[in-house]
Amino acid sequence: MTDTPPTSKTNQEDTKVCPVDPSTQAVALRGLTKEYNGTVVVDNIFLDIPIGAIYGIVGPNGAGKTTMLSMATGLLRPTKGSAWIAGANVWDEPLEAKKAMGLLADGLPIFDRLSGRELLTYVGALRGLDEDVVQLRSAELLEALGLAEAGDKRIVDYSAGMTKKILLAQALLHNPKVLILDEPLEAVDPVSGRLIQQILRNFAAAGGTVVLSSHVMELVEGLCDHVAIINKGVVELASHVKDIPSEKSLTDLFVDIVGGAALAEGSLAWLGGGEK
Structure with missing residues (x-):
């Protein structure tokens, strides 16, 4: 990870507008913008998410939350602007940025012909973790998330809530610096939801940063210590x-x-009443 932000012209212009050094933040967005056929869906967003925060991002449907997070994590290239994860520029230093983050993104393809345990083994190998570490962490995550008995079942046969939990497990497996979650409790039962909230609190208390997007205001209000409201592509x-x-x-x-x-x-x- 680099200690200073990249010095490209675009990044210099972005950092002049916001004096906070993006390398000091868990997540930093500078002038992040996305246009589709001349329509602006994310409009010049500047946002700093401090290290150790549990940061909630809320907004109405179509506000640009998912688009913003997709650009911030390298899934979608912005029309203009820059993003940093744990001090690494997402587009100039993609490997460093991706090493630092764990991501649960809504709607991405899933290797659902694998079992839950196989998915964690595969992700662990991609992350360069030792096999023994992967086995130990996988067992602990499956147990903690109530998936131990389903660990050898194919993900295609999981319920929606179980699928959400195994995706959270793969995001946590390599112990990232920044955990970015899009609707992490959607379709999850209340008991598991409470357990996941405790996992996220423990993660942040140990120095990690959680960024979550949700439509559930009670979740954000009860869990998060920071909040951003996005509306019509801007931070309100x-x-x-x-x-x-x-x-x-x-x-x-x-x-x-x-x-x-x-x-x-x-x-x-x-x-x-059913009457015509």
Whole structure:
């Protein structure tokens, strides 16, 4: 990992706008922008995520959260702008950035003809971990996530919640510096959800950084110490949760910022009772 950010012209321009050195942050975004056919879906985002934080990213459907995270992790090339993971520029130093991160991305292809245990063995080999370390960590992760009995079952036969948990296990396997999770508790049962939250708290307490995107406000409010609200491709708010006014819940603040919707009077009045 490099101690200083790359010195390309683009990166120099980005860092002039935001004086915080991106190499000091767990995740740093500078002017991150994505356009599709002239339509801007992520618009010049600057964001710093400090080391050791549990950082929640929330926003309405189509706000640009997943697109932003895809660019930040190297899955999608930005139209312009730069991103750093643990001090490594994602596009100039991709191997260093990828070594530092564990990623659970929603909607990516899965090697689902492998068993859960085989997937972890494969990922461990890709990460260059010793075989004994992979076996030990795999056994511990499968046990902790309630997948020990399903470890030898093919992932294609897993439920949606079980699939989410094995993907979390593969993201944790190499003990990354930064863990980036897109909807980590979607389809996960409440018991497993509580256990996963404890794993994430322990991970951050030991010096790791968690970045999670979620639509579940209660999760973000109860778990995260920082939050960013994304709306229409821009960061509307980035704050430590202690700086959010105590008289407002995160849900109330979210609705205030992105705008609420109300059902028009008389709309869908035909619903109910099964009558035509």
